[in-house]
Amino acid sequence: KxxxxxxxxxxxxxxxxxxxxxxxxxxxxxxxxxxxxxxxxxxxxxxxxxxxxxxxxxxxxxxxRNDSHALVVCVDLSWSHSMNDKEINKLASQLGRLYGSNRKAEAPAHVYFTGFKKGTLIWNECHRKHNGFNEYKISMTDKSPIEMFNNENIIYLSPDAETALSNVEAGSVYVIGGLVDETVCKKLTLDAATEHGICTRRLPVKEFMKKSGRHKNYSTVFAVNQVFDILLKYHSAKDWVEAFKLGVPPRKGYVFNDDVITS
Ligand SMILES: C[S@@+](CC[C@H](N)C(=O)[O-])C[C@H]1O[C@@H](n2cnc3c(N)ncnc32)[C@H](O)[C@@H]1O
The missing domain is CATH 1.20.5 (Single alpha-helices involved in coiled-coils or other helix-helix interfaces)
Structure with missing residues (x-):
């Protein structure tokens, strides 16, 4: 058992x-x-x-390869000498953002970096900050905009220009000054462009917007990547209100005029 x-x-x-x-x-x-x-x-x-x-x-x-219908934007990177290290560092970040915006765009712009000399502070900072910078789909050259393009096709954007930009057209080259001026240096790009007989234009912010009356500081001077975003949006939407809605941050102190339809 x-x-x-x-x-x-x-x-x-x-x-x-x-x-x-x-x-x-x-x-x-x-x-x-x-x-x-x-x-x-x-x-x-x-x-x-x-x-x-x-x-x-x-x-x-x-x-x-073919930019005959595209927006052509050139960032003039020959201003390194007018900036300190912190500003150069900020400029490199703004260039990274600009490239990111262009990659996301339905119709990307042909972007040039001119006056982009090997070994300059901005050259080194871009290579240090951005992985794969050498592969960026940007036309990079150490030449100046006037060596690269016909003078009559160049429009140098400057916040100090007298005349407002009315349209953005294929065939023109829109130059943005590669500058970050924390302690605003007025008329740098305006004077340099005028000296070379180049047409200058400001963004038509004051034609569509007014001071809010609620801010301490007001500015219509934008960062390089913000100007690029505004141009890109205007080029695709053909509407400054749409472009400024996207590109003008509220902290600039500007709001749309009462007669502007923003919806
Ligand atoms: C931070 S801003 C530098 C402003 C600088 N004081 C100058 O003399 O151009 C960088 C660049 O963005 C462009 N920019 C900024 N705000 C602008 C505006 N309201 N209208 C036209 N261009 C503008 C200009 O090309 C300018 O050189």
């Missing part, structure tokens, strides 16, 4: 071990399946983002 009980106990033990092993095996299989699925998802996400990156690269290379 004892022998029978021992045998029964032994068989129960073996059976329970077998069930335990089977459950463990099933759990392991499920874990492996879940891992396979996660890595498949990751792989397809990676493939999708790679494809998207290649599509954007191709779109930008195509506008660099």
């Amino acid at each position: 004892n022998e029978m009980r021992r045998l029964l106990k032994y068989e129960r033990k073996v059976e329970s071990k077998r069930i335990k092993r089977k459950k463990e095996h099933e759990r392991r299989r499920e874990r492996e399946k879940a891992m396979e699925k996660a890595s498949e998802i990751q792989l397809s996400r990676f493939a999708r983002s790679n494809l998207k990156r290649r599509e954007v690269d191709e779109k930008m290379e195509s506008v660099m």
Whole structure:
């Protein structure tokens, strides 16, 4: 009888071990399946983002080959000597944002960096700050805008210009001064452009906006990337209100005129 009980106990033990092993095996299989699925998802996400990156690269290379219908913007990076290290650092960040905006645009602009000399502070800072900067789809040259383009096609944007820009057209080159002036140095770009007989224009902010009356400081001097965003938006929407809605931050103190329809 004892022998029978021992045998029964032994068989129960073996059976329970077998069930335990089977459950463990099933759990392991499920874990492996879940891992396979996660890595498949990751792989397809990676493939999708790679494809998207290649599509954007191709779109930008195509506008660099033929910009006859595109917005052409040139950032004049020959102003390093007028800035301190902190301002150069900020300018490099703004150039990164400008490039990011252009990559996201439905119709990207052909962007030039002119006066971009190897070994200058802004050159070094751009390479230090931005991964893969060498691969950026931007036409970079150490030449000046007047060496690159016909004088009569150049419009140098300056907040101090007398005349407002009325339109943005293919065939013109819109030059933005590569400047960050924390302690505002007025008329730097205006004087330099005028000296070379280049047309200057300011953004038509005051034609559409007025001082809010609630701010301490008011400014219509924008950062390089903000000017770029405004131009890009105007070029696609042909509407200054849309462009300023996107590009003029509320802290500048300006609000739309009462007769401007903003909806
Ligand atoms: C931070 S601003 C530098 C302003 C600088 N004091 C100057 O003399 O041009 C950087 C550049 O953005 C462009 N910009 C900024 N605000 C502008 C405006 N309201 N109208 C036209 N261009 C503007 C100009 O090309 C300018 O050189």
